[in-house]
Amino acid sequence: MTDKVLDPVALSDWYVVATASEIEPGRSEQTRLLGLDVVLRRNTEGVCGASLLAGDGAERPMTSIVERYGLIWLCLGTPRREIIAIPEFDxxxxxxxxxxxxxxxxxxxxxxxxxxxxxxxxxxxxxxxxxxxxxxxxxxxxxxxxxxxxxxxxxxxxxxxxxxxxxxxxxxxxxxxxxxxxxxxxxxxxxxxxxxxxxxxxxxxxxxxxxxxxxxxxxxxxxxxxxxxxxxxxxxxxxxxxxxxxxxxxxxxxxxxxxxxxxxxxxxxxxxxxxxxxxxxxxxxxxxxxx
Amino acid sequence: MMRIDSVNPWSWYPVIASGVLGAGKALPVSLNGEELVVWRSRDGVAAVWNNRCPHRGMRLAFGAVADNTLTCAYHGWVFENDGFCSHIPAHPQLKPSAAARARVYPVKEIHGYVWASVGEPAGAEPAPPLRDGRRVAAVRTLHVPVKPEAALALAMARPLAWWTPADPLPAGWQQSAELEMNDNAVTLHWKAASQKFTATAWLPGTVNCTLIDGAQSTEYAFLMQPTGTASAAIHLAVAAQDTAQRKLALNQACVQMRREASALASTGLLAWLQALVAEKRAADAIESHAEV
CATH class of the missing domain: 3.90.380.10 (Naphthalene 1,2-dioxygenase Alpha Subunit; Chain A, domain 1)
Structure with a gap:
């Protein structure tokens, strides 16, 4: 983990980490965000969760994960605002x-x-x-x-x-x-x-x-x-x-x-x-x- | 006393052989860790700039030379030979600010090469590759993944034609090394039965080599370009009047040398040479002390 990752401004914002359809039920995917390892996992009920992967392999569940506009949105800290409104998607x-x-x-x-x-x-x-x-x-x-x-x-x-x-x-x-x-x-x-x-x-x-x-x-x-x-x-x-x-x-x-x-x-x-x-x-x- | 293990950035270094840089060409080169663009106008004038457009940091080596200007590939800004921007296509009526200027480095084109300095060069112009000033031909440029000073050591370690692993060095070669030093140069003399090899390194980075094998004598120069802290380019120059056959043979030997370069440099060639220099200094000190 680098110092920059502790950047509170970066951590409190929302990022797109995947297209929702890319992760099928029962499947997981490992990716990175802000220099950190993240695991995205969709359960068999279809709900997608995310966890932070620590150096020792332990997973820390993240709560700020949302599916919107067919995309998976993740915030690694406490979100400082709502996800961007793009009504044209609807x-x-x-x-x-x-x-x-x-x-x-x-x-x-x-x-x-x-x-x-x-x-x-x-x-x-x-x-x-x-x-x-x-x-x-x-x-x-x-x-x-x-x-x-x-x-x-x-x-x-x-x-x-x-x-x-x-x-x-x-x-x-x-x-x-x-x-x-x-x-x-x-x-x-x-x-x-x-x-x-x-x-x-x-x-x-x-x-x-x-x-x-x-x-x-x-x-x-x-x-x-x-x-x-x-x-x-x-x-x-x-x-x-x-x-x-x-x-x-x-x-x-x-x-x-x-x-x-x-x-x-x-x-x-x-x-x-x-x-x-x-x-x-x-x-x-x-x-x-x-x- | 000259130190072979120090590279002086305030010097002229060759960045490209003149013949490689045709009119209208722009190429990326490195010097002392800086990315540079070297380009030649239609009128034949070579310029060396920081490889970064002052507008948005685009590498200028991706630009295009038109007449006597270099145009950035990103937004079409046009730069004159002095580095000043003369035209911004987004605002054709606007006179560009004087701040819109590429970083220009001192440049000299002489002795068959384009030379640059990332500082204010100490000398008015670079010394000729062959000390007697004979016209040279640029044979090849090698990029070696070793420290610039190790590149010098490589050039001095053995004749260029002997880098083939199949040809072992003559018996007693390493032990034959004799060192001679003065304020400007370090010379190594090597000997075997019928061969004599002399390599002299001059500041900031020229190595002159002569191999005498029986009646045959081969002479060439390596011009070292420190590209980074752990990388260098060495330009091989020979007398222009040398035969095409000899040039070709040395060119092929270069390829073999590069193949061996990183392995050999890491076996402590430079450390060995430095130890030799230290030993010589100590010996000279004792001698001068004895004279007193």
Whole structure:
């Protein structure tokens, strides 16, 4: 057990540790969260429990485990709040595409910062989410909501050659980014199929270690034509591109102090996210050294 | 007195052979534990920077060279040869802040290599690989998982062509070693029946070797690049006028040397050399004391 694991800010939050359907009745699975060994075990009645695995092999049962949105949520300490509300999971008009788990050898905060970044579209997702000829990032709004527990970037607009698996022609797409926790973010993005409606892309990062992450992700999309596989393929290609960048960033822990990196206007979300993380007192996955 | 067991970071070290770095290329290299990018503009100018974009920490070696600029792969920021960012595609009208600059290191391209220093280099330029200043050809670069000073010891331990396990060292080889030291260099003289081998290590990390075998003489230089605390690269250079056949033979010998390098370094080659140096110092001290 490292010092960072005793980080009270990290311990009092909720994390997705598995997709519910992955653990069948009578089955168990061992995973890691915040540098600790965790066993998830579903009994024959279908109830999933979790316990912390000590060094000597002893299991300490955890009480804060919840199944919601088809995902297993775990808090290793005393939860300081409710799990994120995403009412769209209960609405019927969208398809829920579960993108499985994808490992990334970097901090979860690097993953989230990249997820909420508009200006990489043209260079990392050339031909789908952006293009060299339309790299300019128009101004957007950044604000705190829910008593400053959530960070939002709204009115984000970007010209996208192919915004989703269902998209036809290039379009100017409107985005809202919602950062609910250091490790969880949701995109609300214009549906190009159902005008006036939003598609959701949810990113739930499970921090195994400070610089090793597993990304659980769901897309809630309006799409009547494409197969699950086709939609998955679209997202996997996007994520593979993101990962190729994420594993090349130095340092792996996200620097949060000003002037460690040099941002520009379009980095407003990143600046707010780093400042918000710094103020939160979180240590896990962050590089707090000064420039 | 020179210490073979100390690597001075405030020195020029070769980071890549000039011929490997074509115009428009960007490659990752390491020096004294720092990740660097070495790249060459279309105009042929080599630059060595910290391998980290000042914007978001993306490794710049994954970027692309266009004309005389290096573009970061993540957000397309364009950096000029002096390290300053000149264009941010997200804001084409914006003049980038002067703070948006890659960390630039001193660089020199001379004697067939690109040399860099992670500090302020002590000398104006690196010494030529062959002391008489003959033009050299870069034969090969070996990456060895041993301490930089152990890499020097490896280069001095035996002729490059003798790293084949099938060829045992001549009888009495190890015992033949004679040490000579002055302020700038450590020289080892080795002898067998018909062979004589001389290896001289100069600060900060050049080893000049000469093997005389009967009438035949082979000369080469190892240029040591300390990549980390427990890793080094050694660049093998020979006189440019050497035959292609000899270059090929030494190139192949390098492969064999790397195969043996970690095993041999861990058998205490460096410790043996250090003990030899200590012994020599003690002997010299007694001698100078006796003279008084």
């Amino acid at each position: 609405e019927s008009q969208r398809r829920v595409i579960r993108r499985g788990r994808i490992g990334v050898a970097t901090s979860g905060q690097r993953v989230i910062e990249n997820f909420v970044d508009l200006s990489h579209f043209s260079f990392v997702h050339t031909g789908t989410l952006g293009g060299y000829d339309n790299a300019e990032v128009p101004e957007y709004r950044v604000e705190f909501r829910e008593d400053a527990t959530e960070l939002w970037a709204t009115e984000c607009r970007f010209m996208q050659p192919k915004a989703s698996a269902a998209a036809g022609a290039a379009e100017d797409v409107l985005y809202d980014y919602r950062i609910w926790s250091p490790y969880i973010s949701v995109i609300y993005k214009d549906s190009l199929v159902c005008r006036g409606k939003k598609d959701l892309i949810c990113l739930f990062v499970q921090p195994l270690e400070e610089t090793v992450s597993v990304v659980h992700s769901c897309a809630l999309v309006h799409d009547e034509t494409n197969s699950d596989n086709h939609i998955l393929h679209f997202y996997h290609e996007i994520f593979a591109q993101d990962r190729s960048v994420l594993i090349q960033q130095l340092p792996k822990k996200l620097p949060v102090k000003p002037r460690r990196d040099i941002p520009t206007i379009s980095d407003a979300t990143s600046i707010a996210y780093r400042r918000w993380l710094d103020k939160s007192g979180l240590e896990f996955g962050l590089d707090r050294s000064l420039p």
